Amino acid sequence: MTASTLTIRDNLKDTYSDVYTPEALAALSALALFNKPIKKVMAARMQRRAERQRLKERITFLDPESSIPGTRIRVQDARDGNFEGAVIPPDLQRQWIQGTGPAAKPNAPVESSIRNVAYALLSGADGWMFDGEDALGQITTMSLDNQRNLKLAIHRDPLFLKVAEQVAGEMNTWARGFLGRETITDWQKQLDFTTKIFRARGLHLDDRHIRDADGVAMAASIVDLTLYVTNNYQALQQAGSSVVLYLPKIQKASEAALWNEMLTALEHHLGMAKGTIKVYVLVEQLEATYQLMEIRAALSRHFVGFNTGRWDYINSVSDAMAWDSSFINPNIEAITMTYGYMRNYEDRVRRAVNTPDRNGNYALWQGGMEPNIPVGSSEGVAASMKKAVAGAEREQREGASGKWVAHWKMVHIVRPVWEKVGAANQLGREFPRLTYTPADADGLIQLEPAPRDIRGARNLLSVALQYGNAFGQGMQAAALKAADFFGNDDILYLMEDMATGEIRLSILWEWLHKGATLTESDPATGVQAGDTFTESLYRRLLDEEYDKLLKASSKDVFDSSKTTTLPIARAIADTYILSAVKPPWFIDLLNINLNNLDLAEASRRISLYMDTLNREGTRITENLDFKPVGQ
Structure with a gap:
């Protein structure tokens, strides 16, 4: 398939020629062959969901003697760590705080829109997950604005540097008033501190702007992966940075295997060594919690860690148990990370990352999201910040190497939790190996008494x-x-x-x-x-x-x-x-x-x-x- 067989709507190929570069279009064409397999996998998801609800069946663990579809790896070998995983690169060894948010604003000129990136890279976060999925608006051409802004920032375009200097001054003004000190001493040097990470859209979403040779909407995962990596991998590598993605909404190890194929195909097309692209997997789906080691194995040398999110995961449990009239969640405020099925989910993730592969490599566990924003009355802010710090302390004690914040103002409030401990990460901390018993399965849907009002x-x-x-x-x-x-x-x-x-x-x-x-x-x-x-x-x-x-x-x-x-x-x-x-x-x-x-x-x-x-x-x-x- 050639670039000419892809259909891009309206005149976007011209107006976003800096995003749809010849190199990017060639890479998109090379990866377009994955569109049909993705659609097939998504159809299978829907069939599996409907069948479970019709038969009133719970999700189960895989047969240990079966093989992970799309790989030659036996399930039991994956569980035992008998696979080749990744060595954690230097710039991911310490990720105490990762921020998250989009790199673009709706209906805004570039100079205003790109401020999002400046705030992120000047925040003092160890990493920033620039979102192409749940937090990025999709009206008009926002997905392309997101890609454009990231490219301008990663390539240190003069426009971005001009905006970053302005934003640094504004951030220091806030910091002096709230923290009693400035947080940025050298804004240009500060831009190098934060690892750039990108979250592509999940396999379940289609891109709004591109269709393949058959006129079928291109899977958004293909588009996001290809545009971000192709446009930025050389600049990232020249700056000594890893090429890092977050992969969302994976349900099964076979889907992880499909991602692995796409990553490998793109690396091959661009002349990158296999395993160059590193990925975290957001554990947002109940079914994935039954296949954590299998997902690690399927992603092989690309995989560096799991993230334990809260909201998507709660929804996936609710959806998987929609057929069961006895499964009814309480008030959302009651479903914290220490509640019933959430507690068991988190425990399985930390055990999975601390199981070594055949070469002794462990993986990272990035904790959950802190959604608070320190804006309000002094009493309200103080109470909320106390709660945020306590949550971070709990995750650190439980074994997380870091966590997320949803706003740049939270970085210097929560990061000291890990700074005080001082350890770069918690790789290899000892926890019991995962087991696959009926009791384990019950724990993953465990309800506990809580208000419903x-x-x-x-x-x-x-x-x-x-x-x-x-x-x-x-x-x-x-x-x-x-x-x-x-x-x-x-x-x-x-x-x-x-x-x-x-x-x-x-x-x-x-x-x-x-x-x-x-x-x-x-x-x-x-x-x-x-x-x-x-x-x-x-x-x-x-x-x-x-x-x-x-x-x-x-x-x-x-x-x-x-x-x-x-x-x-x-x-x-x-x-x-x-x-x-x-x-x-x-x-x-x-x-x-x-x-x-x-x-x-x-x-x-x-x-x-x-x-x-x-x-x-x-x-x-x-x-x-x-x-x-x-x-």
Whole structure:
């Protein structure tokens, strides 16, 4: 396949010629052959999901005598560490704090948009995961803006350096007021400190701008991987940096094997040694927790570590157990990393990374996300920062080599937890080897008593509606809190991304369709402890929470959104929660309405998606507005 057989919509090939370079287009064409295998794997996912729900079956461990599809590795060999893994490169040996966020802003000129990258690289974080997935808006051409900004920053373009100097001054002004000291002494030298990392979109998503020779939407994973690596690998290597990616939403070791094939193919095409590209895997799916060693083995010399995220993982557990009427989550606030199935999940990850491969190599464990932002009343900030530091201390004690923060202001608040200990990482710390017993499987879906109440339901609804609204405006990462706390500076905004919106809808779906029992009385609604969460109660809460958003100030809910993206967000949330068939991905319903502000058209697209899902068991993932040049 040649570059000419790829179709790029509108005139983007010309307007983004710095991203769609001849080299990048040639690499995309070389990797386009993976589009069909990815589509086949995603179809198998949907079939597997439907079959489990039809037969009411739980996820199980693999047969130890089987082989990992796409490899020659026996499952038992993977579990025993009998495979070739990676040596951790020098710039990943110490990753106490990684920040995360997109490299672009919606509807912003380059000089404004690229400030995101400057904040990240001047933050003092050991690494920054520039997001192409859950936190990156996808309206208009944001995925390409993201790639452009990263290329400008990595290649030290004069425009980026000009912006970085300005941003450094602003960051020091904040630091003097909040920390009592400056955090940047030499802004140019500081730019070299942070390891650049990129999160590609998962296998389940399609790119909005490119179709293959058959007119099929190109898998977003192919596009993100290829554009980022091809445009930046030489500059990164010349600067002594590794080429590092985060791979999201992997469910099975066979999917990891497919990623490994793509990574190897790109390395071969670009003349890089096999294993040059390093990857972390975000353990965001319940099924992956049953196959951790197998995933490590399948990614071979590319794999450097796992990350234990919270929100996506909770959603995956909810989705995998949608058929089980007895599996009902509590309030989202109760599901911390020490709660039931989350505690067991984290424990399996730390055991997996501390199992050596055949050459004695261990892997890294990057802990979870700190979503707090230190903006609010002095009392609110102090309480939230105390909680954030305590969470970091717990993860460090448990064996994590570092964690994430969602805002640059949190770096110097949380990083001292690891600085005090001083160890570069916790590679090879001793934990019991993984076991694969029925008790282990039970632990991965273990519920524990916790509140399930009207306050929890209001928070779930309010933030989910606000998130859908923010998504439609191009802000896939947004600082949000429930409407009842608007104007209360003691309650801080939290950085929310796609996963946090999705799990809220998922839990509400559980409560409604499984007849959740509420644990607390609520005088305002007349609900008594022991009452069931009914559709009439849900509709009342939806109306009330939506009304609060309509009446909110523009600071919390943009006035312009109240007649455009907010009604669409409500229609999507309502469809998701009421549907007898649980939608597989919240992002699908949001994606098909990107750049659409008309509620009637949104309703048509939502119906099209749900009808297709119910009738054919398939998802609509392509850009419905795709138009090739000249059409």
